[in-house]
Amino acid sequence: MTATVGPQAQAAAQANDVWKLYGSGEAQVAALRGVTAEFERGRFTAIMGPSGSGKSTLMHCLAGLDSVTRGTVSIGETTVTGLGDSGLTKLRRDKVGFIFQQFNLLPTLTAQENILLPLSIAGRKPDPAWYDTVIDTVGLRDRLKHRPAQLSGGQQQRVACARALVARPEVIFADEPTGNLDSRSGAEVLNFLRNSVREHGQTIVMVTHDPTAAAYADRVIFLADGQIVSELVEPTADTVLDTMKKLDTPTEVAR
Amino acid sequence: MFRATWKSLLARKVRLLLSGLAVVLGVMFVSGAFVLTDTLGRSFDAVFADGYSxxxxxxxxxxxxxxxxxxxxxxxxxxxxxxxxxxxxxxxxxxxxxxxxxxxxxxxxxxxxxxxxxxxxxxxxxxxxxxxxxxxxxxxxxxxxxxxxxxxxxxxxxxxxxxxxxxxxxxxxxxxxxxxxxxxxxxxxxxxxxxxxxxxxxxxxxxxxxxxxxxxxxxxxxxxxxxxxxxxxxxxxxxxxxxxxxxxxxxEQAAADQAASLKEALSFFNKVLLGFAAVALLVGTFLILNTFSIIVAQRTRELALMRAIGASGRQIIGSVVLEAIAVGLIASVLGLAAGIGVGALLAYLFGKLAGGLSLAGLGVPPAAVIGAFGVGLVITVVAALLPALRASRIPPIAAMQDVATPDRPLTKVTVAGGIVTAIGATLLFLGLDGHAGDNTLATILGGVLFAFIGVALLTPLISRPVVSLLGALFSWSVPGKLGRLNSGRNPRRTAITAAALMVGIALVTGVTVILDSAKGSISKLAADTIKAELVISGAQSGPRPPSFDPAVLEQAAAIPGVQLVDGEYGDMGTVNGTRTWVAASSNVAALQRIFGAKATAGDISRLGPDQMLFSSDTAKSRNVSVGSQVTVQLSRGEARTYTVSGIYESSELTNPVLLPPQAAADFAIPQPIQGFVQLAPGAKVADVQPRVETLLADSPEVSVADRDAFIKQQTSQLDTPLRMIQILLALAIVIAVLGIINTLALSVLERTRELGLLRAIGLRRAQTMRMITVEAVVISIFGALLGVVVGTGLGAAVVRALKDEGITDLILPWGQMAVFLVLAAIIGVIAAVLPAVRAARINVLGAIAHD
Structure with a gap:
């Protein structure tokens, strides 16, 4: 099964028959087996699947953090597959934003400096209006001068979200962004992500194993054994949970 | 417990190797010194035994x-x-x-x-x-x-x-x-x-x-x-x-006696080499202390877990110390091997320089082995003790918490640093002021050591403002700014790394200040006092000064345009039973007319064959005055009694005592070793110099030069020891570079995830390397700055203390200091190469997933 969108919407990122193999010979493990997927511009897509299904690998390959064994990956009009280190660096700098489970802020920099870091690395100035919008949306205006150690987990993750948003990348990849947060902070962050898609047309691809988190997305893609096995549009926590339950029964996995 | 220690050691071998290298170098000097003196000593034994066979x-x-x-x-x-x-x-x-x-x-x-x-x-x-x-x-x-x-x-x-x-x-x-x-x-x-x-x-x-x-x-x-x-x-x-x-x-006896007196001279080499070993080991101590501190900090969780499952604090100390012993042992073995090699090489070079001394077989005396293991083990264990104590204080709960190295307050360490610095300053003051009596040298060295340790303890406090100020130079780019922030991140680690560099640079700066001041003072004094346009002298290569035919003096006096010629003779004799450098002058009038000496008593313008002159200092210390009878024994002939006929004011350029020219016949070298030619008003140097030159045809050891060239040649004799000291101290700086590499490598390792993030959000490889390099350069310039300041302070203190010895001018080698700072920047760049490459090669994905 493949997950494609209609020709009316333009893809912000796509994977075309992507294979990812680790090891060689008998020890060879296939993390991805011919995944083809498109992620529409201006939508919030969640990738779900049980542990070891290949969901994180798919995201890493899409983001240019990992190379694919076969197939192609592209972001916007850039073909990621085959880029060298400097090409990948430029891609990450200009077209991609990241949100990690571990927040990954620089402890030496203030919240504001962390938010502006990708832009200053690229040598660009932030759009002041957009910057203000982002800061107000994440609600961090009174925390800008604080260092990460002085912020709560939820606040840190909001700083990380602002950092990803402020450069207006083609696509933001979020890897279990609520994994380290309590449910209230998690809900805040997810709401914030959904709003940035709805109100500002940001494209977000999120990997998660939490059905509640996935329910915030516009569309959910299910992975099992390195293949896309199912898809839900306009999901709710219940429909996601149902699908997941079905996936846990191997006989029902579509081949 | 032992197994855990061993595993931890193996897991960190590269890092321990780097810090162990400092011990290896120190031990190398210690054992090398003993091997050298032993080998040379036995070689001389063989030569004399042969000579008397x-x-x-x-x-x-x-x-x-x-x-x-x-x-x-x-x-x-x-x-x-x-x-x-x-x-x-x-x-x-x-x-x-x-x-x-x-x-x-x-x-x-x-x-x-x-x-x-x-x-x-x-x-x-x-x-x-x-x-x-x-x-x-x-x-x-x-x-x-x-x-x-x-x-x-x-x-x-x-x-x-x-x-x-x-x-x-x-x-x-x-x-x-x-x-x-x-x-x-x-x-x-x-x-x-x-x-x-x-x-x-x-x-x-x-x-x-x-x-x-x-x-x-x-x-x-x-x-x-x-x-x-x-x-x-x-x-x-x-x-x-x-x-x-x-x-x-x-x-047999005669051979043994002669060899023994030569070996006494050799023991000087031994002391010099051991001195440099001490410097190397001091710097090495900083390095090991730092490495073990970092290792303990990194193992906090692991050590806390051990505590949680029942290990006692003492067992934790034991495990760290055991690691130190292993490092010390390995470093000592390697250092001993290297020392034997260095000793052999130096002995070979010495043999060559000495004109083909055939070397007895290479010997490794017990002192070399005992010294190597003693020093290597003690230094490593002592340096690891503090981190071990800290490790034992890790609470078991740390195993459950997120590992965040708390930024401990610097109050304690600063107070300790203040006290130790004060002790060092006091010792220095006592030593330099002559209050320490027989222990002057030990007091001064102790003062220097305490001052270094004290300043090192104060360094974390100083590092904050200075590092951020220094870092401001690099803050124009993002990687520069990140590097600067990183260098200020762990003030203790930055401080101890910089302090290691400080020791070497401070010693080099101090020695340069002292020798430059001495050179400057003597040149100035010589230029101010010596009123001779031409000087006959030669460069001394061995123990014997060059000399020339005394007939040249009379012939030179006959050259038209020459007003006054003076030949200076010198000998080691005894005056009233005490060994003293005695001089004779072919023309006593020169004392006033060329050297500008002033009489403080009696008549110093002439000297009868049974009369002699004293300098005011020597007269005072020997308790003689005009009219005293003094017995003088020279290298040859019988002892003679002279009457003191005058006393002249002492200066750096005057001899302790002056004998009449007739006495020179009994000198070990009965020929003049320096000649001074004063020209009549209006006579040209260019006319007289070539004529004096021709007179020296049969005295090939000497030549005639104008006064400035002579002064330059005399003061340049200080350049050789200065260079040698600088080269040997460069070793301390090399060890400090190892320390910077070590610190950076560890920082890179600790910040793997951060580096991954930076790379993920678009930091290029080159920018990553630049970030690490800035961190290194900031640390090394900070260290050099400390070194230059501390070294200048030490040098200035010594120069002040030597005021009475004629070193009147404090000359600060600004150019050299600038060179040290530039050198430090280069050192930083070099030290950063490996860690920077490592940082740039970090696998982004792996780093983000890194725990």
Missing amino acids: NIDVIVSAKPKVELSEAEGEQVAAPVPASVVDQVKAKVPAATDVTGLVNADGARLIGSNGKVVTSFGPPQLGENWVGENDLIQLRDGSREPRADDEIVINQALADAAKVKVGDRVGVLTLEPKKEFTIVGVFGYSGGRDSMGGVNEVVFTTPVAQRLMLGKPDTFSSVSVQAADGVSAERLRDDVSAALGAGYEVKTG
């Missing part, structure tokens, strides 16, 4: 003035020729009694017109007593028969590039004389040289005249025992026959 008993007279090896070659008192007959007549057990002439100062002029110089071994002038087991004439040679015939040893012939049949000039007690070389000899076993000594052998009467200055005298008399008589019995017989007044020794 065919002598059963040797008779000599007590020297008039006893000198240590460092003060120059001792002049043996002459033994009258009658002693030979006395022994022959009175000692039946004696066969073959031979008078020997054997004195330093026979300088052969080589085929290039220059005197063959010697780095250290004497240049002996001897009498020919025939071939023997040791000395063998080479093919085409014969013994000297006529007064103008000599034989020389093969090594000298090679050095001078002369051969049998050549006419050569030889300088002795007398000015240049021409001789024909009729023979070249070598030694048993086909050797060309023995201990690097140059030998010129004359006929006996010529040797007596030229080398001893007196006919019918010998330096010593050798006596062979008849069959069946032991050397000891013969010695006792000869001693009884001659009575007191002569030293009678067996050949």
